[in-house]
Amino acid sequence: MQERGGVQGRPEPAGTETGPVGPHVVRFVTARTVLAALRRGGPFTVSELVELTGLTRATVIAVCEDLVRRGWAEEQDPERTGPQRGRPPRTFGFRADAGVVVGLDVGAHKTTALVTDLRGDILSTASGDLPRGARTAQARLDVVSGVALAALRDAGREPRHVLAVGVGVAAPVDRNGHVAAGSDFWEMFDVGLAAALFDRHGWHVLLENDANLAALAEQWRGAAQGLDDVAVLLAGERLGAGIIESGRLLHGRNGAAGELAFLRLVDGAVGPHGIAQLAREWGAEAAAQPTGLAGLAPSEVTAEAVFTAAEDGDAAAAAVLVRLEDRMARVIAVLSTLLNPELVVLGGAIAPAAARLLPGIRAALPDLTETPAEIEVSGLGGEAVALGAIRRALDDVAERSLAIALPDVG
Amino acid sequence: MQERGGVQGRPEPAGTETGPVGPHVVRFVTARTVLAALRRGGPFTVSELVELTGLTRATVIAVCEDLVRRGWAEEQDPERTGPQRGRPPRTFGFRADAGVVVGLDVGAHKTTALVTDLRGDILSTASGDLPRGARTAQARLDVVSGVALAALRDAGREPRHVLAVGVGVAAPVDRNGHVAAGSDFWEMFDVGLAAALFDRHGWHVLLENDANLAALAEQWRGAAQGLDDVAVLLAGERLGAGIIESGRLLHGRNGAAGELAFLRLVDGAVGPHGIAQLAREWGAEAAAQPTGLAGLAPSEVTAEAVFTAAEDGDAAAAAVLVRLEDRMARVIAVLSTLLNPELVVLGGAIAPAAARLLPGIRAALPDLTETPAEIEVSGLGGEAVALGAIRRALDDVAERSLAIALPDVG
DNA sequence: CGAGCTATATTTAGATTCTAAATTATCTCT
DNA sequence: AGAGATAATTTAGAATCTAAATATAGCTCG
Numbered sequence: 001m002q003e004r005g006g007v008q009g010r011p012e013p014a015g016t017e018t019g020p021v022g023p024h025v026v027r028f029v030t031a032r033t034v035l036a037a038l039r040r041g042g043p044f045t046v047s048e049l050v051e052l053t054g055l056t057r058a059t060v061i062a063v064c065e066d067l068v069r070r071g072w073a074e075e076q077d078p079e080r081t082g083p084q085r086g087r088p089p090r091t092f093g094f095r096a097d098a099g100v101v102v103g104l105d106v107g108a109h110k111t112t113a114l115v116t117d118l119r120g121d122i123l124s125t126a127s128g129d130l131p132r133g134a135r136t137a138q139a140r141l142d143v144v145s146g147v148a149l150a151a152l153r154d155a156g157r158e159p160r161h162v163l164a165v166g167v168g169v170a171a172p173v174d175r176n177g178h179v180a181a182g183s184d185f186w187e188m189f190d191v192g193l194a195a196a197l198f199d200r201h202g203w204h205v206l207l208e209n210d211a212n213l214a215a216l217a218e219q220w221r222g223a224a225q226g227l228d229d230v231a232v233l234l235a236g237e238r239l240g241a242g243i244i245e246s247g248r249l250l251h252g253r254n255g256a257a258g259e260l261a262f263l264r265l266v267d268g269a270v271g272p273h274g275i276a277q278l279a280r281e282w283g284a285e286a287a288a289q290p291t292g293l294a295g296l297a298p299s300e301v302t303a304e305a306v307f308t309a310a311e312d313g314d315a316a317a318a319a320v321l322v323r324l325e326d327r328m329a330r331v332i333a334v335l336s337t338l339l340n341p342e343l344v345v346l347g348g349a350i351a352p353a354a355a356r357l358l359p360g361i362r363a364a365l366p367d368l369t370e371t372p373a374e375i376e377v378s379g380l381g382g383e384a385v386a387l388g389a390i391r392r393a394l395d396d397v398a399e400r401s402l403a404i405a406l407p408d409v410g
Numbered sequence: 411m412q413e414r415g416g417v418q419g420r421p422e423p424a425g426t427e428t429g430p431v432g433p434h435v436v437r438f439v440t441a442r443t444v445l446a447a448l449r450r451g452g453p454f455t456v457s458e459l460v461e462l463t464g465l466t467r468a469t470v471i472a473v474c475e476d477l478v479r480r481g482w483a484e485e486q487d488p489e490r491t492g493p494q495r496g497r498p499p500r501t502f503g504f505r506a507d508a509g510v511v512v513g514l515d516v517g518a519h520k521t522t523a524l525v526t527d528l529r530g531d532i533l534s535t536a537s538g539d540l541p542r543g544a545r546t547a548q549a550r551l552d553v554v555s556g557v558a559l560a561a562l563r564d565a566g567r568e569p570r571h572v573l574a575v576g577v578g579v580a581a582p583v584d585r586n587g588h589v590a591a592g593s594d595f596w597e598m599f600d601v602g603l604a605a606a607l608f609d610r611h612g613w614h615v616l617l618e619n620d621a622n623l624a625a626l627a628e629q630w631r632g633a634a635q636g637l638d639d640v641a642v643l644l645a646g647e648r649l650g651a652g653i654i655e656s657g658r659l660l661h662g663r664n665g666a667a668g669e670l671a672f673l674r675l676v677d678g679a680v681g682p683h684g685i686a687q688l689a690r691e692w693g694a695e696a697a698a699q700p701t702g703l704a705g706l707a708p709s710e711v712t713a714e715a716v717f718t719a720a721e722d723g724d725a726a727a728a729a730v731l732v733r734l735e736d737r738m739a740r741v742i743a744v745l746s747t748l749l750n751p752e753l754v755v756l757g758g759a760i761a762p763a764a765a766r767l768l769p770g771i772r773a774a775l776p777d778l779t780e781t782p783a784e785i786e787v788s789g790l791g792g793e794a795v796a797l798g799a800i801r802r803a804l805d806d807v808a809e810r811s812l813a814i815a816l817p818d819v820g
Numbered sequence: 821c822g823a824g825c826t827a828t829a830t831t832t833a834g835a836t837t838c839t840a841a842a843t844t845a846t847c848t849c850t
Numbered sequence: 851a852g853a854g855a856t857a858a859t860t861t862a863g864a865a866t867c868t869a870a871a872t873a874t875a876g877c878t879c880g
Contacts, residue, residue, distance in 0.1 A: 021440055021465070022838040023865040026431055030867085033431075047828070055431070056868055061829075086827025087875045172750075175656065229663040241748070245662065246585065250655050252750025253639040256781040257655070260747065337670065338651070338748050340582075340662025371666040432867040433836040440838085457857070466839055471858075496856025497846040 027063070030055060031402055034063045035072055035094070039119075039398065043076050043093030064092045071098050071406035096121065098406050099163040100155060101397060102148050102203075103389030105210065106169050106193075108237075111144050113151040114386040118163070120220075120394055125383075126151035141196050148197075159201040160407045164396045166389030167193065168210040170238055174255035177207040181254075206392050210234060211258055212249050213388025214378075215242030218345045220391045222384065223376040231258075231341045232378070233331065234385075236349030241331075242388075243339060250339075260331060307353040325360035332361065332375065333368030340371050347378035354378075437473070440465055441812055444473045445482055445504070449529075449808065453486050453503030474502045481508050481816035506531065508816050509573040510565060511807060512558050512613075513799030515620065516579050516603075518647075521554050523561040524796040528573070530630075530804055535793075536561035551606050558607075569611040570817045574806045576799030577603065578620040580648055584665035587617040591664075616802050620644060621668055622659050623798025624788075625652030628755045630801045632794065633786040641668075641751045642788070643741065644795075646759030651741075652798075653749060660749075670741060717763040735770035742771065742785065743778035750781050757788035764788075 030053075037052045038044065044052065049060045067073035073092050096119040103114040112127040128147040130140060144167075152159060172180040177194065194205040215232040218224040224232070228247040234240045241258035243250040250257045309317035332344050346354040354377040365372040378384060397404070440463075447462045448454065454462065459470045477483035483502050506529040513524040522537040538557040540550060554577075562569060582590040587604065604615040625642040628634040634642070638657040644650045651668035653660040660667045719727035742754050756764040764787040775782040788794060807814070 021436055021443075023433055023436060023836085023867080024838090025439070026433060026435055026837095026866055029435070030431055045828090057829075058831085058869090059867065062866090084827085085825075085877060087829065087873095089828060243748075245655070245660050245667070246658075248656075248658075250660075250749065252655065252781075253752040253783075254750055254781065256747075256750040258748060259750070259781065334744055334748065337666075338653075338668060338744065339660065340664055340666040340669070342663040371662075371664065371669065373663075433838080433865085434867090436837055436866090455857090467858075468840090468860090469838065472837090494856085495848055495854075497844095497858065499857060 027066075028402060030059060031063050031066060034060060035067060035401060036398075038067075038073055038092060038094040043091045045089035045091045047089055049092070061090070064090075068092070070402075071095065072401060094118070099161050099397070100152070100157050101390055101393035102151065102162055102165040103386040103391075103393060104144060104148060104165065104167045105213075105383075105385040105389065106140075106144055106167060107210075108170065111147045112383065112386045113147045114383065114390055115151045115155040115157065116390050116394075118394065118397065120390055123155035123157070124151045126154060137192050141192060144193065145197065145200060159203070162201065162203050163404060163406075164204045164206060164393035164400075165197060166206045166208065166213065166392035166396075168208055168213040168385040168389050170210050170240070172255040172259055173207050173209045173212075173251075174253075175251045177205075178255070179207070180256055204396065206389075206396055208249075208389070208392055209240070209242065209255060209258070210385045211240035211242035212251075213242065213386075213392060214347050214380075214384040215244050215249065215345075215388065216391040217380055217384045217388035218347070218378060219244055221387065222378055222380045223345045224343050227342050229339075229341045230343050230345065231335050231339060231373070232345045232347055233260075233328075233335075234348040235328070235346065235354075239331070241335060243335075243341070245339060245341075307356070310356070321357060322360065325357045326364060328357060329361045329364035329368060332373065333365060336365070336369045336371050336373045341373045343374045343376060345376050345378050347380065347384055351378045351381070437476075438812060440469060441473050441476060444470060445477060445811060446808075448477075448483055448502060448504040453501045455499035455501045457499055459502070471500070474500075478502070480812075481505065482811060504528070509571050509807070510562070510567050511800055511803035512561065512572055512575040513796040513801075513803060514554060514558060514575065514577045515623075515793075515795035515799065516550075516554055516577060517620075518580065521557045522793065522796045523557045524793065524800055525561045525565040525567065526800050526804075528804065528807065530800055533565035533567070534561045536564060547602050551602060554603065555607065555610060569613070572611065572613050573814060573816075574614045574616060574803035575607060576616045576618065576623065576802035576806075578618055578623040578795040578799050580620050580650070582665040582669055583617050583619045583622075583661075584663075585661045587615075588665070589617070590666055614806065616799075616806055618659075618799070618802055619650065619652065619665060619668070620795045621650035621652035622661075623652065623796075623802060624757050624790075624794045625654050625659065625755075625798065626801040627790055627794045627798035628757070628788060629654055631797065632788055632790045633755045634753050637752050639749075639751045640753050640755065641745050641749060641783070642755045642757055643670075643738075643745075644758040645738070645756065645764075649741070651745060653745075653751070655749060655751075717766070720766070731767060732770065735767045736774060738767060739771045739774035739778060742783065743775060746775070746779045746781050746783045751783045753784045753786060755786050755788050757790065757794055761788045761791070 033053050033055070034049060037049060046057060046060050046064070049055075049064070050057050053060065055063070064073060064075070068075055072095060074095050076091050076093050096117040098118060100115050100117055100123065103116070105112040108130075110127060110129050113125065114122060115124045116122050126147050128143050128150070130143050148165070149159070152162070169179070174180060194207060197203045197205050211232060211234040214234050215224075215230060218232050219227060219230055224230040224244075228244065230244045232242040234242065239260045241260055243258050252258075306317050306320050310321050328346070335341065335344060346358075350357075358375060358377060362375055365375070380387060443463050443465070444459060447459060456467060456470050456474070459465075459474070460467050463470065465473070474483060474485070478485055482505060484505050486501050486503050506527040508528060510525050510527055510533065513526070515522040518540075520537060520539050523535065524532060525534045526532050536557050538553050538560070540553050558575070559569070562572070579589070584590060604617060607613045607615050621642060621644040624644050625634075625640060628642050629637060629640055634640040634654075638654065640654045642652040644652065649670045651670055653668050662668075716727050716730050720731050738756070745751065745754060756768075760767075768785060768787060772785055775785070790797060
C-alpha cells in the first residue's frame with residue numbers, strides 16, 4: 001500500500017537491507033551516534049563527546065561541524081567555570097529550536113494540541129471543541145487543523161517549522177498508522193487526517209491509539225520512567241490499555257491489542273463497558289434503592305457524582321467503588337498474567353478518583369494472579385495522550401534526523 | 411550480572427552503540443548482507459547476489475571470498491543446466507555443514523534432543539527419561555548432557571562442532587535467559603545448566619520458556635508460517651502461551667508473560683489448571699455419576715481416556731469436552747483481545763484431541779471478543795519445543811555469525 | 821613579561837572499503 | 851576461427867576512519 005503524508009512504519013532490521021553501501025554509511029552511523037549523545041544531554045565539549053562515543057577527536061570534530069552545517073547542532077561559547085588550564089575546548093550542543101513537533105489528542109468531543117521544541121519542552125497548548133451536530137470527517141479535520149495552527153501561532157512558529165505531528169485517537173491503530181477497518185467513523189479519519197495535514201501543511205503525521213500514547217507519556221515523563229515493561233490503563237468512557245513490552249509498543253495484527261473494551265467474558269468477570277458508564281449504571285441502581293446515594297435523581301448520576309458521594313461518606317456510593325475496584329483488579333490481573341509488566345499505571349478520566357481505589361485493587365490482585373504488577377496512578381493529568389503524541393513525534397524525528405532537511409529558522 | 415556460558419540478550423539498538431567505527435564496519439555490514447542472502451536461499455551466482463544485495467560485483471566477490479576463507483560459504487561448481495552463453499559464473503553457497511546446533515526440550519520427566527545443520531535440517535534425534543527419584547539438579551544435568559551427546563554422536567558430529575544450544579523448560583524465563591526467581595526447582599536449573607554445558611563442552615546455551623519455543627517452531631515450520639502476530643497455546647499438564655508480536659517473542663518483566671497457569675479469575679472463567687488435569691477432574695465427576703463415562707473407575711480417568719470415551723460416543727465424556735471447549739474459548743478470547751494475534755495455534759498434549767474441540771471453540775469465540783483470532787491445531791507433534799529450540803539457536807548463530815570462529819570440520 | 825605547562829585543536833599519513841569504469845577471460849554459436 | 855555474450859578481474863578515485871605528529875590558546879610562575 002502506498003503511504004501518503006506521514007510515512008509511518010519501521011526501518012528494515014539491520015543486516016537484511018539492500019542497497020549500495022560505502023564509506024559514507026560510516027559517517028551516517030557516527031553522525032547518528034554523536035547526535036544521539038547531544039540530544040540526550042549536552043552541551044558537551046569535544047573531549048566529552050570523545051569519551052561518550054568512543055570516536056576519535058578528529059572524527060568528532062568533523063562530525064560536529066557537519067551537524068552544525070546541517071542545522072542540528074550549534075557551537076557554543078565554552079562556559080568558563082573557574083580557572084582552567086590548557087587550550088579552551090570547543091563545545092557543541094543540540095539545537096532544540098531547529099524545529100518543533102506537535103502532539104494532538106483528538107477525542108470524541110475535544111481536541112488538544114501541544115507544541116514542543118525538539119527536546120520536548122512545551123512551548124504552547126491549545127484546545128478546541130467539536131461543534132455539536134457537525135461530526136463529519138470534514139468538520140473534525142477543520143477543528144484539528146485549526147487547533148494545531150492556533151498552538152503553533154501561540155508558540156511563535158510557522159507550519160513549515162513542524163518536523164512531525166503525533167496524533168492520538170480513541171480507536172485501534174495498526175503499526176502502519178492505519179485505523180482498523182470497521183471501527184465506526186474513526187475509520188474515515190485515518191487516511192483523511194494524514195493526507196489532509198500533509199496536503200495543507202506538508203506535515204508528517206504519525207497516527208496512534210490514545211492509550212498507546214498515554215503509555216509512551218508515562219514511560220517518558222510519568223510514573224513509569226525508565227521502565228521497559230509497562231501497561232497503562234486508560235479508563236473513562238472507554239477502557240483501553242497501552243502496552244509497552246521490552247520498550248516497544250504492542251499493536252497486534254490490526255492495532256487492536258489492548259482494546260479491553262472488546263473483552264467479554266460472559267459471566268461478567270470482565271466486561272465491555274468503560275469505567276464511567278459502570279459508575280453510572282451501578283450508581284443508578286444504588287440511587288434507586290431506599291438507601292440511595294445522597295438523594296440523587298437517576299439522571300444526575302455521573303461518574304464524578306458517584307466519586308464525590310463516596311468521598312462524602314455515602315454508603316451506596318462506596319459500594320459502587322468496591323465493585324469498581326473488583327473489576328479493575330480483574331483487568332489488571334489479566335494484564336499481569338498475560339504480559340507480566342513491571343508496573344500498571346491507571347490513567348484517563350478515572351485517574352482523579354483512582355487513588356481511592358488503589359488500596360482495594362492492590363489487596364485483591366495477589367489472589368487473582370501469581371505475577372501481580374505494581375500499580376500507580378497517573379500524575380500526568382489530561383495531557384497524557386498529547387504528551388505521548390509528542391514523544392511519538394520526537395522518536396520519529398530522531399529516527400529520520402539525518403534525512404530531514406531543516407527549515408531556515410530565524 | 412555477569413553472564414556465564416551462553417551470552418544471551420539482544421544487541422544495542424543501532425545508533426546508540428559506542429566504540430570505534432571505521433571502514434571495516436562497512437565490510438561487516440556487507441558481509442552480513444551477503445551471508446543472509448546465502449542463508450536464505452542459494453547457492454547463488456555472483457550476478458544473482460549482485461541483484462539480491464544491491465552491491466557491486468567486485469564487492470560481492472571480495473565478500474564471498476572472505477566468507478569462504480572464514481568457513482561460512484563455499485564456492486561450488488556452477489550447475490550447468492542447458493546451453494549457456496558467456497563466461498561461466500562463479501557460484502557460492504552457504505555451508506550448512508559448517509557446524510551444528512542442538513535443540514533441547516527438557517520436560518519434567520523426559521528430555522528430547524534434536525541436532526540439525528545450520529539450515530535446520532534434522533540430522534538426528536535422541537531422548538532420555540529422568541530416572542524416578544533422582545530429581546536433583548545434578549541428575550537432571552547428567553541426563554540432559556547425555557541426551558545431547560547421544561544425539562550428536564548419532565549425527566556423526568563432535569561437541570566442538572556445536573555452535574549454539576537452545577533449551578526449552580516449562581518455567582518462566584526472562585529475556586536474558588534466567589529462570590524467574592521462585593519457580594520451584596527449575597530455578598536451580600537456570601545458571602546450572604548454562605554453566606555446566608559451557609564448562610563441559612564450551613557450548614553457548616540459550617534458555618527459553620517451552621511455550622515460547624513452540625511459538626517459534628510454529629512460525630518457522632508449523633501452522634503460523636510467515637505470520638508476525640501469533641500465539642501458541644501449549645495445553646497439557648500446564649497451560650502456557652508463547653506469544654509473538656511483530657515477529658518478536660514477548661517475555662514481560664520476569665519472563666512470565668503468557669504463563670496462563672497463573673491466571674485466576676475466581677469465578678472460574680479462566681483457571682489455573684492444565685487441560686489434562688481438568689479433563690481428569692471433570693471426567694472423575696462424570697464417572698461418579700450413574701450415567702458414568704463408560705464405566706471407568708475414577709483412578710483410570712486420564713485426559714486420554716476421556717478423549718477416547720468421547721470419541722466412542724460416551725455422553726458424559728462429551729459433556730466434559732464441551733466444558734473444555736468453553737474454557738479454551740475463554741482463554742483464546744483473552745489472548746485475542748489483549749494481543750490481537752492473527753492466529754492462535756493449539757499445541758501440547760491436547761493437540762491430538764484439539765481438532766475435535768475446534769468447531770466448538772470457533773463458534774464460541776465471536777461472542778467473547780470483537781477481535782477473534784483464527785485458530786489452528788499444531789501439526790508439529792511432540793517435537794515442537796525442540797524444533798523451536800533449534801530455531802532459537804539458529805537465530806543466535808546468525809546474529810553472531812561473523813564473530814564466531816568456526817571449528818575445522820572434516 | 822616571557823618561558824613553560826597543559827589541555828585541546830588541527831594536520832598529515834596510512835589503511836580500509838566502497839563504486840565505477842576499463843580490461844580481460846571463457847564459453848557458445850555460426 | 852571469429853563474433854557475440856556474459857562474467858571476472860583490474861585499476862583508479864573517493865570517502866572515511868584511526869593514529870601519530872604538530873600547532874594553538876590560555877594559564878602560571880619565576
